[in-house]
Amino acid sequence: MFTLIKKDKDSKARLGKLETAHGAINTPCFMPVGTQATVKTLSNQDLIDCNSEIILSNTYHLYLRPGIETIKAAGGLHKFMGWKRPILTDSGGFQVFSLATLMKIKDEGVEFASHIDGSRHFLTPEKVIELQQGLGSDIMMPLDEPVSYPCSKPKAEAALERTHDWARRSKKVTSHQSPVTSPELKQSDHRQLLFGIVQGSSYQDLRKRSVEELVKIGFDGYAIGGVSVGEPETLIYEVTDYTAALLPEEKPRYLMGVGTPLDIVEAVSQGVDMFDCVMPTRNGRNGTAFIKGGKLLLRSSRYATDPKPIDEGCGCFACKNYTRSYIRHLFNTEEMLGLRLVSLHNIYFYATLMAEIRAAILENRFPEYKKNIKQNHKPPPG
RNA sequence: GGGCAGGUGGCGGAGCGGUCAAUCGCACCAGGCUGUAAACCUGGCGACUUCGGUCUACGGAGGUUCAAAUCCUCCCCUGCCCA
Numbered sequence: 001m002f003t004l005i006k007k008d009k010d011s012k013a014r015l016g017k018l019e020t021a022h023g024a025i026n027t028p029c030f031m032p033v034g035t036q037a038t039v040k041t042l043s044n045q046d047l048i049d050c051n052s053e054i055i056l057s058n059t060y061h062l063y064l065r066p067g068i069e070t071i072k073a074a075g076g077l078h079k080f081m082g083w084k085r086p087i088l089t090d091s092g093g094f095q096v097f098s099l100a101t102l103m104k105i106k107d108e109g110v111e112f113a114s115h116i117d118g119s120r121h122f123l124t125p126e127k128v129i130e131l132q133q134g135l136g137s138d139i140m141m142p143l144d145e146p147v148s149y150p151c152s153k154p155k156a157e158a159a160l161e162r163t164h165d166w167a168r169r170s171k172k173v174t175s176h177q178s179p180v181t182s183p184e185l186k187q188s189d190h191r192q193l194l195f196g197i198v199q200g201s202s203y204q205d206l207r208k209r210s211v212e213e214l215v216k217i218g219f220d221g222y223a224i225g226g227v228s229v230g231e232p233e234t235l236i237y238e239v240t241d242y243t244a245a246l247l248p249e250e251k252p253r254y255l256m257g258v259g260t261p262l263d264i265v266e267a268v269s270q271g272v273d274m275f276d277c278v279m280p281t282r283n284g285r286n287g288t289a290f291i292k293g294g295k296l297l298l299r300s301s302r303y304a305t306d307p308k309p310i311d312e313g314c315g316c317f318a319c320k321n322y323t324r325s326y327i328r329h330l331f332n333t334e335e336m337l338g339l340r341l342v343s344l345h346n347i348y349f350y351a352t353l354m355a356e357i358r359a360a361i362l363e364n365r366f367p368e369y370k371k372n373i374k375q376n377h378k379p380p381p382g
Numbered sequence: 383g384g385g386c387a388g389g390u391g392g393c394g395g396a397g398c399g400g401u402c403a404a405u406c407g408c409a410c411c412a413g414g415c416u417g418u419a420a421a422c423c424u425g426g427c428g429a430c431u432u433c434g435g436u437c438u439a440c441g442g443a444g445g446u447u448c449a450a451a452u453c454c455u456c457c458c459c460u461g462c463c464c465a
Contacts, residue, residue, distance in 0.1 A: 035418050056417075094417045102419095115419045141417080197417090228416040236416085256417040263416075278418045285421045286414085301411070331421095332410095339421050 001193070001220065002252045008366045012244065012271035015361045018221075018252050020086040020138035021190040022078065025053040027252060027273035028357055030264065030350045031088060033281060035061050037071075037081040040281050041340040042347065044083050049317065050348040051355065053085055054138075056276045059131050060092025060123075064114050068134040076136030088276070089137035091128045093144035093197065094257070097229065105145060107162060125166035129173040129194075137192065141223065142170035144197040149231035156201035163199045164213045170194065171217050193220035195254060201226060202235055204242055211246040221252035224272070228257045237266055244271040261290060261353055262377060265370050268357055280346030285339040287331045290349045293376045296324070298342060303328045316348035317341075 006015040016027040032039045032047065035058040039047060047055065062071060074080035077087055096103050096110055104111040109124030125143040132140040143166050145159040174194050196219035200206030214222060224243050227236050240255055244267075247253050254274035255267050264275050280290060287299040291311035296303075298310070309319035310327065318327070318341040330338030360369035 031417095033418065040418080041421080058418080061418085088417095090417050095419090097417090099419070144417095146417085223417080225417070233416095254417090259416045275417095277416050278420085279416055282418065282420065282422080283415060286423090287421095288415080297413075299412095334421075336421070 001190070002250065004250065006361060008269075008361050009364070010367045011269040011370070013268050013357075013361050013366050014271060014273060015358055016252065016273055018273075019190060020054075020193060022084060022086045022138050023053075025086055026358055028264075028268045028354055028361075029053060029274055030354045031056040031274065031276040032347050032350070033276055033278045034081075036065070037062060037077060039343075039347070040285065041336070041343045042281075044081070046317075046344055047083075047347065048085075050344065051351045052347060054088060055083065055085070056088045056090060057135075057137065058090050058092065058095075059128055059135065059141075060090075060095045062089075062135065063092070063123075063131055064116055064121075068131050072134050076134075078136065086138040087135075088139035089132050089135055089141065090256075091132070091141040091143045092123065093141065093146060093225070096143075097146040097148065105162070107165065110143070125169045126173050129170050133174075133192065138190075139193045139195060139221070140174075141195055142167050142197060144199060144225055146199060146226040146229060147201050149202065149229050149235075151201045153201075153203055153206070156199075156203055156206055159201075160199050160206055160210055163197065164210070164217075167196050167214055167219075168217055171219070195219050195221040195223050195252075197223045197225040197256070198243055198247075199226045200243075202231060202239055207239065207243045208246055211243065215248060219251070221254060221274075222247045223254040223256050225256045227255065228259055228263075233263070236263065237270075240267050240272065241270040247271075261350070262374065264350075264353065265357065265373050269366070269370055280350050281343050284343035284346040287338070287342065289342050290346050294378050298324060298328050298338075299331050300328075310342070310345050311349070314345065314349065314352075316345050318345040318348075 001019055003017045004014055005017060008014070018025050018027055031054050032052050034055045037057055039055055057077065062068065071077055071080045078084060096105065099115055102113045102115060109122055109127070111120070111122050113120055123143065128143040129140060144163045147156050147159045171194065196214035196217065198207060198210045198214060200210045224240055227239055236258065244253055252273045253271060255272045257277060258264065258267060258275055259277055260279065267275070287297060289296040289298055289310045296310060303324040306324035308324055309322065310324060311319055322341060327338055327341055356369065357366070360366040
């Protein structure tokens with residue numbers, strides 16, 4: 001299921017392969033975020049052209065709309081959205097955090113008001129796994145409770161206990177094994193994978209306890225959750241480094257919601273294998289492109305007549321066919337092609353970054369690669 | 383030629399004696415977005431500034447008033463209607 005191909009000898013970086021019911025993914029990898037069964041503005045072919053091997057979707061959002069029954073009726077999430085490669089579904093734990101004003105957390109589960117129509121719902125960890133079994137995703141995430149930063153220790157501890165209890169209950173449901181809807185899953189030797197989510201806020205002892213508890217339960221992979229929730233960047237690095245070092249070597253490690261290209265390179269050197277983040281797509285829609293050495297604010301007047309592509313040397317469709325001047329014009333006129341081109345570029349950029357990282361690890365030059373990336377990074381002009 | 387309605391910052395358009403460098407919208411400028419309620423949000427937008435202010439401004443020229451974008455007179459311009 002997860003094969004560790006190589007360990008970098010100068011850092012904690014790892015090269016691996018994770019096999020799922022819908023194919024293998026090479027790690028370290030980046031998963032574009034497709035919350036509502038679509039990576040916003042991009043087609044599946046775009047994602048394939050960007051070399052994305054796996055995408056992420058969201059159980060909470062799909063549960064509310066279109067409803068899991070609709071997706072079951074379509075033959076599972078893969079069939080529903082026409083995506084044949086692996087999918088990881090997040091549980092909705094992050095929504096417990098980001099839509100906190102609508103949520104009421106109890107030991108049994110989360111009671112909440114739909115952000116769409118205000119209707120009342122109750123999700124338990126068991127229910128969330130059943131929903132993901134209905135979706136037929138390749139990797140499932142259990143319901144968890146992230147806390148914001150800063151968070152008092154008693155509060156962080158209480159949330160942690162609940163997350164662990166929910167993790168146990170989630171695992172228990174999968175051990176009955178699922179009435180899987182996806183034909184691929186039925187035919188495949190691979191069952192749906194379930195990852196555990198480490199919490200513990202910024203407290204090292206809590207993180208340690210969390211890892212120990214989750215490993216006792218036993219998961220197919222381990223996610224580091226509750227980071228990038230408002231804490232300073234150095235703390236993201238610190239918590240990740242500390243936590244990743246405690247995780248079992250033979251399982252994939254997933255740093256949830258991170259991050260910038262620099263964050264990712266750093267976390268890879270700390271031994272993280274998987275990432276997801278809304279930045280490439282959201283920032284792309286908002287006119288910011290990630291490029292070698294930093295970022296480009298394409299709406300800026302300084303690019304009004306710039307004939308260069310977004311990133312010189314980039315092989316993506318946007319860079320091969322369009323200029324900065326033109327893309328700025330698209331944003332100025334609110335033409336939707338602009339959102340699409342920059343999203344496409346950013347997803348290609350992230351996928352390329354991961355491919356370069358993997359090649360560097362394979363060729364024993366990862367530390368050098370990381371050093372160069374950091375040195376060449378500069379703030380945008382202006 | 384006569385009657386009516388108007389002329390406010392890049393544009394549209396409020397204000398109709400002091401709290402007006404002037405509500406608001408658009409445009410423009412700068413920035414932020416880290417398991418997506420985000421094609422979103424924040425800030426700036428007369429000039430100068432030691433950031434406390436100072437100066438020039440509401441078609442033009444006069445005037446009334448302690449005080450005028452706001453009231454009066456004349457002039458210029460625009461739109462509509464009638465000859």
